[in-house]
Amino acid sequence: MPVTASQVTCPPGARPYVVQAGDTYFSLARRFGTTVEAIMAANPGVDPDRLRIGQVICIPGMAPPDRCPPGSTPYVIRAGDTFFSLARRFGTTVEAIMAANPGVDPDRLQIGQVICIPRVAPPDRCPAGTFPYVIQAGDTFFSLARRFGTTVEAIMAANPGVDPNRLQIGQVICIPRVAPPDRCPAGTFPYVIQAGDTYFSLARRFGTTVEAIMAANPGVDPNRLQIGQVICIPGMRPPDRCPMGTMPYTVQAGDTYFRLAQRFGTTVEAIAAANPGVNPNNLQIGQVICIPRS
Numbered sequence: 001m002p003v004t005a006s007q008v009t010c011p012p013g014a015r016p017y018v019v020q021a022g023d024t025y026f027s028l029a030r031r032f033g034t035t036v037e038a039i040m041a042a043n044p045g046v047d048p049d050r051l052r053i054g055q056v057i058c059i060p061g062m063a064p065p066d067r068c069p070p071g072s073t074p075y076v077i078r079a080g081d082t083f084f085s086l087a088r089r090f091g092t093t094v095e096a097i098m099a100a101n102p103g104v105d106p107d108r109l110q111i112g113q114v115i116c117i118p119r120v121a122p123p124d125r126c127p128a129g130t131f132p133y134v135i136q137a138g139d140t141f142f143s144l145a146r147r148f149g150t151t152v153e154a155i156m157a158a159n160p161g162v163d164p165n166r167l168q169i170g171q172v173i174c175i176p177r178v179a180p181p182d183r184c185p186a187g188t189f190p191y192v193i194q195a196g197d198t199y200f201s202l203a204r205r206f207g208t209t210v211e212a213i214m215a216a217n218p219g220v221d222p223n224r225l226q227i228g229q230v231i232c233i234p235g236m237r238p239p240d241r242c243p244m245g246t247m248p249y250t251v252q253a254g255d256t257y258f259r260l261a262q263r264f265g266t267t268v269e270a271i272a273a274a275n276p277g278v279n280p281n282n283l284q285i286g287q288v289i290c291i292p293r294s
Contacts, residue, residue, distance in 0.1 A: 010058035031110035068116035126174035184232035207279030242290035
């Protein structure tokens with residue numbers, strides 16, 4: 001029966017290790033920051049030229065941390081990692097990483113090695129005038145500034161210690177808020193962005209132009225509309241309540257004033273009169289209009 005790591009008692013200052021494919025004393029010495037001679041001394045009777053996958057040997061040196069010290073978090077080394085790149089990525093310093101990892105040789109980091117990274121905690125609360133945002137794939141400070149109608153400089157000021165060139169998926173940062181309008185300017189009404197909305201579709205739906213919507217929403221990027229975002233639409237608000245003698249109707253595919261007039265026994269002129277500001281040539285599915293009752 002093969003010997004397991006739990007069955008091997010290593011000398012003080014060493015720990016059991018299960019040999020993997022490709023392991024040699026030389027590669028293990030580099031990986032664990034020790035020497036071939038020290039590994040040989042910890043394993044008398046083991047032939048370094050006859051290592052077998054699954055064989056248990058003893059490795060001198062410090063074991064990777066079972067628990068990282070308070071204020072740090074475990075991290076598994078990946079290809080290309082250095083203490084310098086990790087310090088930039090996690091908003092800390094090489095010196096702080098070295099202090100959290102005594103006995104680890106920064107020039108001998110191995111893929112799969114576990115080290116401790118000093119933590120720069122994500123903000124529990126973002127400062128006034130900002131809101132928390134979780135980084136997604138492809139995000140940059142520039143794209144976020146365009147998306148949320150702010151500037152790269154403002155995002156950097158709201159996130160001291162965050163490297164804009166080392167954003168990580170899942171990282172929490174603070175975005176300066178461009179508050180949605182409390183009141184839209186005269187001649188416009190507030191509208192909550194829905195899935196699929198664009199300035200072009202909204203302009204057609206509400207009988208206005210892309211230029212007019214842009215003018216009513218300075219600082220809003222029309223290419224970065226977000227579901228739930230509030231903007232201002234030029235023109236008259238769709239009816240909350242239809243006037244007496246009419247009833248609300250939700251426009252369906254293929255509807256026209258002419259077809260609706262025929263269906264409900266009224267006239268195109270009567271429907272137009274009940275819906276001032278609605279462009280009959282740009283009816284949109286889901287739009288609510290008022291139909292005169294017969």
